[in-house]
Every structure is written in structure tokens, then in C-alpha cells.
Amino acid sequence: MQTEITTPSPLLDADGRLTQVGWSRQPLLDCNLENVAFYRCRPVQPLRIKRWDYYAVTTPELFFSITLSHVGYLGLPFVYAIDFTTNELLEETLIIPFGRGIQLARNSDKGDTTFDNGKVRVALRVDGENRRVSVDWPSFNRGEGISCELDLNCPTEHESMVIVIPIGQRRFYYNRKTNCMPASGWIRRGACQREITPDRALGSLDWGRGVWDYKGFWVWASSSGFLPDGRTLGLNMGYGFGDTSAATENAFILDGCVHKLGQVDFEYDPQCFTSPWRMHSPDGRLDLQFVPFKERVARSNLLVLYSEVHQIFGRYSGTLRTDQGETLFVRDQIGWAEEHRARW
Numbered sequence: 001m002q003t004e005i006t007t008p009s010p011l012l013d014a015d016g017r018l019t020q021v022g023w024s025r026q027p028l029l030d031c032n033l034e035n036v037a038f039y040r041c042r043p044v045q046p047l048r049i050k051r052w053d054y055y056a057v058t059t060p061e062l063f064f065s066i067t068l069s070h071v072g073y074l075g076l077p078f079v080y081a082i083d084f085t086t087n088e089l090l091e092e093t094l095i096i097p098f099g100r101g102i103q104l105a106r107n108s109d110k111g112d113t114t115f116d117n118g119k120v121r122v123a124l125r126v127d128g129e130n131r132r133v134s135v136d137w138p139s140f141n142r143g144e145g146i147s148c149e150l151d152l153n154c155p156t157e158h159e160s161m162v163i164v165i166p167i168g169q170r171r172f173y174y175n176r177k178t179n180c181m182p183a184s185g186w187i188r189r190g191a192c193q194r195e196i197t198p199d200r201a202l203g204s205l206d207w208g209r210g211v212w213d214y215k216g217f218w219v220w221a222s223s224s225g226f227l228p229d230g231r232t233l234g235l236n237m238g239y240g241f242g243d244t245s246a247a248t249e250n251a252f253i254l255d256g257c258v259h260k261l262g263q264v265d266f267e268y269d270p271q272c273f274t275s276p277w278r279m280h281s282p283d284g285r286l287d288l289q290f291v292p293f294k295e296r297v298a299r300s301n302l303l304v305l306y307s308e309v310h311q312i313f314g315r316y317s318g319t320l321r322t323d324q325g326e327t328l329f330v331r332d333q334i335g336w337a338e339e340h341r342a343r344w
Contacts, residue, residue, distance in 0.1 A: 002260055003246040005029070005164065011174055012036065018164060018172050023247035025159040025258050027108045027176050031209050038170035038211060047072040050344070051104045053113045053124050054206040055133050057150060057183045058224055058334060061085050062194060063313065064148065064187055066135050068102055068113050068122055071344050074305060075099025077115050077122055079137060079146060081189065082294060082313065084334070089296055090141050090189075094120060108176045108207040129155050131181070131205070141189075150185035150196060152203035154178060158256040160205075163249045165242040173210035173242050179224040179234025179253045181205070202232065216241055216342040219266055221279060221290070223316055223335025227328065231255045235288075235316065235335060237264045237279055252286070252320055259323050261286055270339065273310045277337055288318035288330065290337055304343070311338040 003022030011029040013019050016037025020029065036045045052069035063082040069075065075096035082089050096102060096117075105111030105126070113124040123134040131152040140146040160178040167173060182198030202224040218240035227233050234253035250261040261281055268277040277290040292314035300307045315332040322328065 001246065002248070002262055004260075005162075010035070011164070012172075016170060018166055021164055021166060021246045023164070023249070023260065024162040027160065027162050027207075029164060029174065031107050031174060033106075033209065036211060048211050050208065050210055050212055052206070052208050053104060053108075054208075055124060055131075055150075055152070055203060056206075057133075057152075057187075057196065057201055057203045059196065059201045060334070062187070063334075063336075066122060066124070066133060066148075068104065068115055068124065070099040070102050070104055071305065073098060074302070075102040075115075077102070077120065079135060079140065080296070081146065081187075082296070084294075084313075087294060089294070090146075091296070091298070092137070092140050093298075093300075095302070108205070129153060131203075133185075133203075144190040146187075146189050148185065148187040150183055150187070150203070152181040152183050152205075153198070154181045154205075155256070159253060159258040161236045161249055161251045161253070161258060163247055165244055165246065167211070167213060167242045171211040171213060173208070173212070175210070175249065176205065176207040177222070177236050177249070178205040178207075179222065179236060180232035180256065181224075202226075204234070212241070212344070214343055216344065217340070219337070219339050221266075221277075221335065221337040223333050225333035225335070228331075233320075233328065233330065233333065235333075237261075237266075237286075239264070239266070250281070250286075254322060254328070259320075266337075268337070268339075273312050273339065277312075277314075285321040286318075288316050288320075290314050290316050290335075292337075306343040307340070308342075309338055309340045311336055 005024040012035035054067040056065040078093035080091035121136045133150040181203040183201040183203040220238040223235040250264040274292045294313040296311040298309045320328040
């Protein structure tokens with residue numbers, strides 16, 4: 001069963017319980033985290049709330065990502081970039097006690113998410129159909145510096161994969177993933193500036209809010225690219241947390257329209273993430289092979305917080321079948337798949 005949410009409402013009722021559970025094509029629920037209620041002592045509730053805004057831009061030669069996250073007791077701004085032509089990966093993270101200076105927007109469709117400590121400045125702003133991603137990090141890579149000004153176009157009718165699921169009795173996950181937003185602007189590293197143009201660059205958003213179990217595990221796969229006929233194709237698949245009996249987060253997005261999938265099975269070797277992966281659905285609507293070419297490993301061990309991510313970049317090939325019965329053939333579309341284990 002894939003229960004589609006079609007009417008707006010608050011995310012949580014007065015008792016802190018989800019008002020609706022399922023998936024939607026647009027972010028219809030107001031993220032009223034002030035109603036979170038899983039501890040009797042309300043002042044400690046914010047320490048368990050997890051929030052993040054993750055933006056990424058993919059071109060045939062480059063992957064660039066910026067995240068502002070707040071996990072209650074820590075804030076984690078981080079940037080990473082991969083040059084596909086040289087295989088070079090650069091990444092830096094700041095650890096901010098209690099997330100001081102990080103401001104995250106209430107909802108994913110308006111407002112500003114910002115951080116500025118006088119040394120690193122990040123602004124993720126939503127202005128109608130435009131999303132502006134601005135970064136200035138002079139100390140990045142031992143003073144080489146990295147900065148960007150990027151505009152991601154997201155028309156009102158462009159659909160996202162939005163999911164609202166419970167985690168146990170009082171915990172929950174509210175997530176919006178948007179693929180294939182045409183990107184324009186520039187990214188500068190040191191003295192080298194790359195121009196980003198919408199005919200070759202697509203942006204994606206992973207916007208998450210929720211209250212999780214202390215121990216977490218998930219697998220997520222994503223891609224934004226162009227089909228040979230010029231249409232855009234986004235992939236979003238995952239599993240590993242929460243009660244997905246009402247809806248999964250599995251879908252593909254063709255020219256801005258979500259084609260919803262139910263179960264998707266992953267086959268991969270957790271002892272060797274760079275071996276080929278396979279993703280397929282029991283109903284035959286999705287059958288993809290993922291061939292890796294780059295592994296990014298990110299580990300954090302800060303006593304109460306532990307995180308280990310294996311994010312694998314590679315190329316997707318295979319077939320998809322749309323809601324209307326059209327068969328799509330995917331050939332070597334760049335994307336990623338990841339396994340994440342956390343205590344947070």
C-alpha cells in the first residue's frame with residue numbers, strides 16, 4: 001500500500017502525534033516541531049530533534065554538496081566536492097556545540113537556512129521558484145578556499161518525493177527529496193572557477209526533520225540526470241528506518257513528475273561497497289545495476305554521536321516502467337548510493 005497525502009495539515013497534533021502518514025508529491029504538512037512530545041520534560045525535547053538541509057549539484061565532471069544540519073546537541077555544517085576527471089575528493093566539516101549560529105527554515109518551500117560564524121558563511125534561501133545556494137569558506141582545504149553562488153530552479157508544479165512515517169510510538173521522520181532542478185551559477189575553488197549551466201547541471205535537495213531512535217541505519221540511492229531525448233530523470237530509493245507500511249520513499253521522477261514505486265530490493269556487498277549493486281522491484285517496474293567508481297567514507301566518533309557513511313558514486317543502467325507503461329532505458333547515469341550507520 002502506498003498512501004498518498006493530498007490535503008494540507010499540521011505535521012503533529014497537540015499531543016505530538018502525526019496527523020497523517022504516507023507520501024505526497026508536494027510538502028503539504030506544516031512542520032510544527034514545537035508540538036514534539038516524547039519526553040515528559042519538554043525543555044529537553046529539542047535535544048532529540050534532527051534537522052538538515054542538504055543540497056547537491058551534479059555535472060558530468062563535478063559533484064558539489066553543502067549541508068547545514070542540527071542534531072539537537074550539535075550542529076554540523078559540511079561541504080564536499082568530487083572532481084570526476086581526477087577522482088579527487090575534498091571535504092570539511094565544522095562541529096558546532098548545540099548548533100550555535102545555525103538557523104534552519106521551518107518548512108522546505110520557503111524561508112532561509114543560514115550559518116555565519118564570521119569565518120564560514122552559508123545561506124540556503126528559497127525565493128518563490130528559485131533556490132539560492134551561497135557558500136564562502138576561505139579556510140577550506142588548508143586555506144585554498146571554496147565558494148559558490150548557485151541558483152536551482154524548482155517550479156511550483158515540479159514534484160518531489162515527500163514521505164511522513166512513524167518511528168515507534170512517538171518518533172517520526174518527515175522528508176522531502178527533490179531531484180533534477182536545473183542549476184546555474186559558479187563554484188570557485190582557490191583561483192579556479194567553474195561555470196555551472198542548466199543544460200549540463202542538475203541540483204537535488206534532501207530536506208529532513210524528525211525524531212529518531214538513538215541507533216539508526218539506512219540505505220539511500222539517488223541520481224539526477226538527462227535521458228538521451230533530453231528529458232530529466234531522477235532516482236530516489238531507500239530503506240532501513242521507520243514504519244513504511246503506509247509508504248516507502250521509492251520513486252523515479254520523469255520531467256518533474258513522480259512515478260511512485262512500492263518495495264525496492266537492494267543487493268550489495270557491505271564488505272566491499274565498490275562492487276556492483278543491483279536495485280530491483282518485485283513488480284518489475286525498476287531493474288537497475290549500479291557500477292561504482294568512487295567511494296567517500298565519512299566517520300565521526302564524538303562519544304554520544306557516532307556516524308559512519310559509505311557514499312558510493314557510480315553509474316546507473318537498466319530499465320524503468322512509468323505509470324503509463326512506457327519503458328525507459330537508463331545508460332550510465334551518474335548518481336550515488338550510500339549506507340549509513342549512526343548513534344545520534
